[in-house]
Amino acid sequence: MSRVEQAINVAVMVVPLCLLGFAAYRAWGGALHWQDLVALFVLYTLCGLGVTVGFHRLFTHRSFKTGPALRLLFGALGSAAIEGPLIEWVANHRKHHQLSDQPGDPHSPHGHGSGLRGALRGLAHAHLGWILRGDAASDPQRYAKDLLADPLARFIDATFLLWALAGLALAFGLGYALSGTLAGALEALLWGGAVRIFLLHHATFSINSLCHFFGKTPYDTGDQSRNLTWLALPTMGEAWHNNHHAFPTSARHGLGRFQLDPSWWTISALARLGLAREVVRVAPERIEQRRAAAAGRSAA
Ligand SMILES: [Zn+2]
Ligand SMILES: [Zn+2]
Numbered sequence: 001m002s003r004v005e006q007a008i009n010v011a012v013m014v015v016p017l018c019l020l021g022f023a024a025y026r027a028w029g030g031a032l033h034w035q036d037l038v039a040l041f042v043l044y045t046l047c048g049l050g051v052t053v054g055f056h057r058l059f060t061h062r063s064f065k066t067g068p069a070l071r072l073l074f075g076a077l078g079s080a081a082i083e084g085p086l087i088e089w090v091a092n093h094r095k096h097h098q099l100s101d102q103p104g105d106p107h108s109p110h111g112h113g114s115g116l117r118g119a120l121r122g123l124a125h126a127h128l129g130w131i132l133r134g135d136a137a138s139d140p141q142r143y144a145k146d147l148l149a150d151p152l153a154r155f156i157d158a159t160f161l162l163w164a165l166a167g168l169a170l171a172f173g174l175g176y177a178l179s180g181t182l183a184g185a186l187e188a189l190l191w192g193g194a195v196r197i198f199l200l201h202h203a204t205f206s207i208n209s210l211c212h213f214f215g216k217t218p219y220d221t222g223d224q225s226r227n228l229t230w231l232a233l234p235t236m237g238e239a240w241h242n243n244h245h246a247f248p249t250s251a252r253h254g255l256g257r258f259q260l261d262p263s264w265w266t267i268s269a270l271a272r273l274g275l276a277r278e279v280v281r282v283a284p285e286r287i288e289q290r291r292a293a294a295a296g297r298s299a300a
Contacts, residue, residue: 001134009131012082016201019194031187035178039171039192040199047167048200050077052236052263059147060090063251064267064279068152075156080167081200085160086153091143096208097248098143100223106130106138107208110224119213127202127209168193203234211241219246220294227259237261246290249280255287 001009026032054074057063066074075086083089092106099105107130112122140148147153156163168189175188206228215226219242231239237260238244240253247255252268254261270276 001137006132006134009134012197013128013132013201016194016198019190020198023190023195026187026190032191033179033184033187035175035184036187036191038178039174039188040196042174043167043171043192043196044200046077046170047081047196048203048236049263049266050074050079051081051083051200051204052238053266054078055083055086055089056093056238057251057263057267059086059153060093061249062280063249064271064276066270066276070270070275071152072156075153076163076166079156079160079163080170081204082164082167082197083201083204085157087140087144087147087157088138090147091138091140094143095138097245100221100225100245101212102223108224109209109213123209123213126212127205130208131205171196199234203231204238206231207235207238207241211239215239215242217242218294219243219290220297221245229259232260233262237263247282247287250282251279252281255282 054071055078058066058071058074059078078089079086084092096105096107101108101110103111107126109119109122109126112118112125147157171192172185172189174192176182176185178188179185210231211226211228212224213226215228217226221242223245225242225245227242228239232254237254240255240259240261243255243259244250244253252261252264253259254264267276267279271279
């Protein structure tokens with residue numbers, strides 16, 4: 001990664017943090033309006049689903065198929081989350097699955113020393129350090145060859161900046177539509193833009209850090225992936241991460257009855273509308289078998 005790219009990565013993390021402080025200061029002073037919270041909620045949900053349903057379950061794991069319009073929409077929304085261009089994101093994530101918690105995993109919190117110091121250093125690396133240092137660089141030729149050969153995926157990847165700006169424009173436009181004033185539009189840009197980017201970034205990064213460190217392991221996956229219940233909603237169901245490592249291609253991550261998974265609800269709604277097809281589902285017997293095997297091993 002070049003110095004310029006590294007500086008951009010640092011800026012993309014630091015600027016929203018500063019603006020979050022500014023937003024909190026304004027909210028404290030009574031300048032927070034319901035329109036700002038609507039902008040935050042709408043943009044967070046749309047961009048969040050862009051990452052989880054689009055970048056992750058559709059493009060990385062091919063958990064379902066859909067037409068070009070929806071592929072473009074999910075790719076655009078995922079890009080608007082500003083977590084990097086599509087093909088780079090997919091390559092890093094596939095490498096993570098291939099080498100999960102082993103040497104070469106772009107963002108494992110393990111293997112960074114012993115004791116509390118090693119744990120904290122590992123969590124910091126998995127959460128943000130690997131991005132700021134830019135030491136991932138997963139080769140797309142090796143990890144995302146299918147997307148390099150896909151004109152639509154290449155287009156989404158090449159127009160990353162456009163979608164990132166479109167996400168900010170959407171927050172601004174929504175604020176203007178709801179408040180009818182320029183000041184209202186700017187305030188919505190702060191909440192639906194900067195605050196949303198900050199919150200969604202750290203929800204996604206928590207999958208890489210917290211979900212490989214804290215939580216339950218109902219399945220034996222050979223790595224440290226975990227299910228973290230309290231993180232399920234803010235991550236749109238991605239925090240059922242041990243489930244996901246056990247069944248990576250499954251479109252549904254919240255496999256249990258009460259495991260909330262808004263990304264799965266979205267995919268299953270699209271399937272019912274005839275807009276998603278070849279949805280990958282895991283047979284209940286297979287789930288039960290893996291659970292029983294893990295329970296048997298831990299009891300032995
Ligand atoms: Zn993982
Ligand atoms: Zn995955």
